[in-house]
Amino acid sequence: MSQPDTKRRILDVAARQFAERGYNGTSLREIMREAGVNVAAAHYHFGSKGVLYRAVIDRFVCRIREQRLALLEECKRMPAESPGLVERIFYALFAPHVHLLHVEGGIEYARIIARYASEPRELILPLYKDVFEPVRQQFISELHRAAPDLSDDDLNRSYGFAVAFMATSLVDPTYESHSGNSPIPDDLEGLIATLVTFAAAGFRGLMSERGKS
Amino acid sequence: MSQPDTKRRILDVAARQFAERGYNGTSLREIMREAGVNVAAAHYHFGSKGVLYRAVIDRFVCRIREQRLALLEECKRMPAESPGLVERIFYALFAPHVHLLHVEGGIEYARIIARYASEPRELILPLYKDVFEPVRQQFISELHRAAPDLSDDDLNRSYGFAVAFMATSLVDPTYESHSGNSPIPDDLEGLIATLVTFAAAGFRGLMSERGKS
DNA sequence: AGCAGATTCAATCATGTGATTGAATCATTC
């Protein structure tokens, strides 16, 4: 390679711009200008804008999936009635995502994921089928084991709630305008603890509410 | 007017398309084609694409704000130690939004709000300052009254969590692919109850967690 | 040195974009 690591530089700049303005709000030309490369290089290395988008995500999505499933595996070895099981399940969901923020490029990934549901369907659907849906099923079945009385609908909703506020809490564009701080604190472990406490308590709230009548 | 209610038809079609593909994914030409009107009509009636987007939102955003503040007013008249106060606060946040789904055009509005944070900054920032931020402050101060020991950070996070999963739970594009159902159930009251239970329990979980050490 | 394959480049294609213009059409009022 003449330029050192052109491909990597494209990926870095693309990640930042996709995170900032979304897929439709970002143009290949703008990416390549910031990366200092010709527009054709993007097509040479990736083939199309859509493939580039997917490549940006693929740099992180697999590692985080592995970490989640590994943590979930530990949960599976716990008895269903273990006192902290629900907390551990949500920890397995949140921790790998939050820990990514201390990794180079992790913030960009988190912001891309936060706007994931708003991106063009044809872009996100294959990603969902390949990666997110299998993970989701594992979590749902583990949540079911922890709360066998909850309906499928309640389980699906709870998981959706957790994913939703995990993703958006890290990137809330309004957070800085009311609180002075960035939505991403220095104390990542504290943030994870807050996420886990809220999600587990909410989930347990549903459990006891359904147990009433 | 020659065509009956051209302006209204533009707003309806624009709402559907903005909800489906977002601001950058939607073109004026596509809107006007579906509405059966000339492109220039959009500029005649609204002035620009950005103003049209704002007009689409403004049709609903005020009514829902009034409803929220009215419900919150009732909370303010309750003593801080009232047993169901937290639930009523979150009810005031969720119910007006969910009830919108039974109103003509309400689903489109909900979907637009769900992708709100992903839209271009210059579009959403004025809307946030004008409408969402004042409402947010009222809710935060009421949550503070219900939980005086929680830090500002916890209050801000809790409110952000609640808004996040309220908005996304109604429009999750993947919901139909795992559960058979639409994310919007027939039983809106049941959905509201689920949202309230989860949010209030999560919030109370934070309260008791912070009270420990 | 010279070859071959990988990489980068400027230039261009076809299409789509928001916006604007000025003429045509409509509805209303006197």
Next chain:
DNA sequence: GAATGATTCAATCACATGATTGAATCTGCT
């Protein structure tokens, strides 16, 4: 029924978009 103002229209502007091409350049190998 003519005049007036509101509305709609086809046509066009200036520019941005993703993609492609073929020539130039670089790199590593013999």
